[in-house]
Amino acid sequence: MTNATLVALGAIAERQWGLLTTAQATAAGISRQQLARMADAGAIERVAQGVYRMAGAPSQEHEAIYATWLALGGATTPRTEAGVAALVTAGVTATVVHGLGDFFLESFDFMVPARKGTRLPEVRLRVRQLTREEVMPVNGLPVLTIERTIADLVEQWTDLSLVAAVVRDAVFSGRLVAPDRLVDYLDPVARAQQRRGVGDGDGRSLAQVLFELAGDAPEGWAA
Numbered sequence: 001m002t003n004a005t006l007v008a009l010g011a012i013a014e015r016q017w018g019l020l021t022t023a024q025a026t027a028a029g030i031s032r033q034q035l036a037r038m039a040d041a042g043a044i045e046r047v048a049q050g051v052y053r054m055a056g057a058p059s060q061e062h063e064a065i066y067a068t069w070l071a072l073g074g075a076t077t078p079r080t081e082a083g084v085a086a087l088v089t090a091g092v093t094a095t096v097v098h099g100l101g102d103f104f105l106e107s108f109d110f111m112v113p114a115r116k117g118t119r120l121p122e123v124r125l126r127v128r129q130l131t132r133e134e135v136m137p138v139n140g141l142p143v144l145t146i147e148r149t150i151a152d153l154v155e156q157w158t159d160l161s162l163v164a165a166v167v168r169d170a171v172f173s174g175r176l177v178a179p180d181r182l183v184d185y186l187d188p189v190a191r192a193q194q195r196r197g198v199g200d201g202d203g204r205s206l207a208q209v210l211f212e213l214a215g216d217a218p219e220g221w222a223a
Helices: 003-013 022-027 032-041 063-071 091-098 146-155 160-172 179-194 203-214
Strands: 019-021 044-048 051-054 108-112 123-127 135-138 141-144
Touching (some): 019 022, 019 063, 022 032, 022 051, 032 044, 044 063, 051 063, 091 108, 146 160, 146 203, 179 203
């Protein structure tokens, strides 16, 4: 192991939570055999399939999510024509990254612009063409915005009491800042919810149901 090798890996890892992938190391001219020797020497630590953490780099709170995103090529896959990251954190995984609600992370949920296969366990990839307005960075990770995350949970038929907990936390922390955009995101799923007796078949009434369940509404909201 040389100082140059450590410097090369460190330059990659410092931009992504102290982590790097085998593919990134290979692109930098560092072989798998070198990585294996460095892992044996304690210079790097394997944290997931094809993902390592530099020795001395602190473990992040959501390291498993970051490592999975990297293992799926999140840092190296080109953006879409719309300028959106090709791998966006979604669903329950997005609520965990946002720090909202009462979910326990059991799998990893991401949206991709086209069909993509993976052998990684407990990973769900959903095809969706996203716009820039639907995605935001959270600690460097592309994640559905809070409003888009809420609508995504509703679309997946998540228990509305659990969705309401996300809404409650978002409103309380002042991070649900675009309720009209939430209404737009809820419109496509509102009729399906109405058939279950929830709302009046439009996004605004469905949003009102969520705010009532949450026991709070964002400033300026008018039903």
